[in-house]
Amino acid sequence: MTLLPRRWVEKPWGRDCLPPPFTAPAGCHIGEVWFEPPAALPSLLVKYIFTSEKLSVQVHPSDAQAQSLGESDRGKEECWLVIDAEPDATLGIGFREEVDAETIRRAALDGTIEDMLVWYPVRAGDFFYIPAGTVHAIGAGVSLVEIQQNSDITYRLYDYGRPRELHLEKGLVVARGTPHDPALRRHLPHAGTVELVSNAFIVAHRCDGLPDPAILAQYAGPCIVIPRKGEMWASAIPIHPGDCAVAGSAADITFDPAGSCVLVRPA
Template identity: 70%
Template sequence: MSKLPTRAVEKPWGKDVLPAPFAAPAGQRIGEIWFEPPADVPSLLVKYIFTSEKLSVQVHPTDAQAKAAGETDNGKEECWLVIATEPGATLGVGFHEAIDHETMRAAALDGRIEDMLVWYPVQPGDFFYIPANTVHAIGAGVSLIEIQQNSDITYRLYDYGRPRELHLDAGIAVSRGEPLDPSLHRHIPDRGTVELASGKYFTAHRLEGAPDAALAADYAGPLLVIPRSGEVRLGDEVLKPGDCASAPGIDALTFDPEGLSIIVRPA
């Protein structure tokens, strides 16, 4: 139970200038920073994502769909908290109107699927929950925190002509051709304690200071903590923004009264 090891992942669509406290090594474009899932919370993965170009239009299956397809990994639900943006930054999530699979396939093949998505203008503090089966894409100029099921299954439907493999059969089969439920995206205030997600696979809150007694009771077991401002102490270890750590329970952590942090636990 301590600070998690990180892995910086170079991507052609990554950035060579990252938001504080991160810094890209000279000559590298960093697209993701992963925190290795700990043994006590193996089902969750936290990462930072930084984009200079649009990511592919993609979709993830449910656990049951992944198993039925013979995948060796589970499905994936995820959520995004935007932390920095450049002018014109957008996230594409869900469709403007309901479409069937035949229409979706044709649009993926000729590129129209990009314009069929709803591209939401975003700013720091915008939050999106992305259920499995939701067609989505991260636009350029976005930095965000992603909390997800620990799974590497991604079906690409469209990739702007880049020479990468697409997964049309598998992806279309699990895609919902519908708009995103409006309750799954919102802007969270700059301060205060806010519930981010409470789903089938994980629960997450953004805290200001320490949680109250009721919330602390809900986080009595193993969890992950992501400081956003100020420090969080885990025994003798000091956690700062840019870190992620596992803890046996909320009572193992000491929070800066004015600091902001994210806590997340398996459901």
């Protein structure tokens, strides 16, 4: 078992006061906490995101689209588990109704694309899966765990007038002008082990207490453990909330009977 190195990432939209168990370094506005992908699982990246302002309206390509557009990286599918949210916090995901590429272009240029998205009020325990091609934006006052394909490709369509590069032409190639599928979002039950996602890219479960043997069997190879409550152990190494670790298999992890974690592996 290996604890993954943690990297604090400052962002203009980051925060100097983070939800427990994190504490921002003095004088820093932390927007993201990255965990370096392990050599055993290079296709996955886990990070925490903390926002004080809206992030850009953006979209990510699929593997095939990234290749066709000449990118050197894979595409990006991702999912979000909200861990904390201010009362008015929202996530913008997908369009209110079907729109074509020219409508998206005009809206990105004049800023009305923000109003075309559906902004979902969020609270801790909400889960969203974001397929490649989904136009989305994370609102202010949100803290979440992001589990994604390990890719750095982001096409910004609109950025509220901030002086950053936009990627409108590539973004229009990959953007789906459709609403978000309701099957890809839900509020998790307060307790219990639940499957978060199982598809061609990511398998993930939220595990409360001691996982059922059938769940452990799905993680018979290298997997990532993200503790959310309690203390866990692997190879005599403690893993606490705020840590992220890779284990040879879930059988190598000693779970806290009163704890909670997220298990992740590539499909």
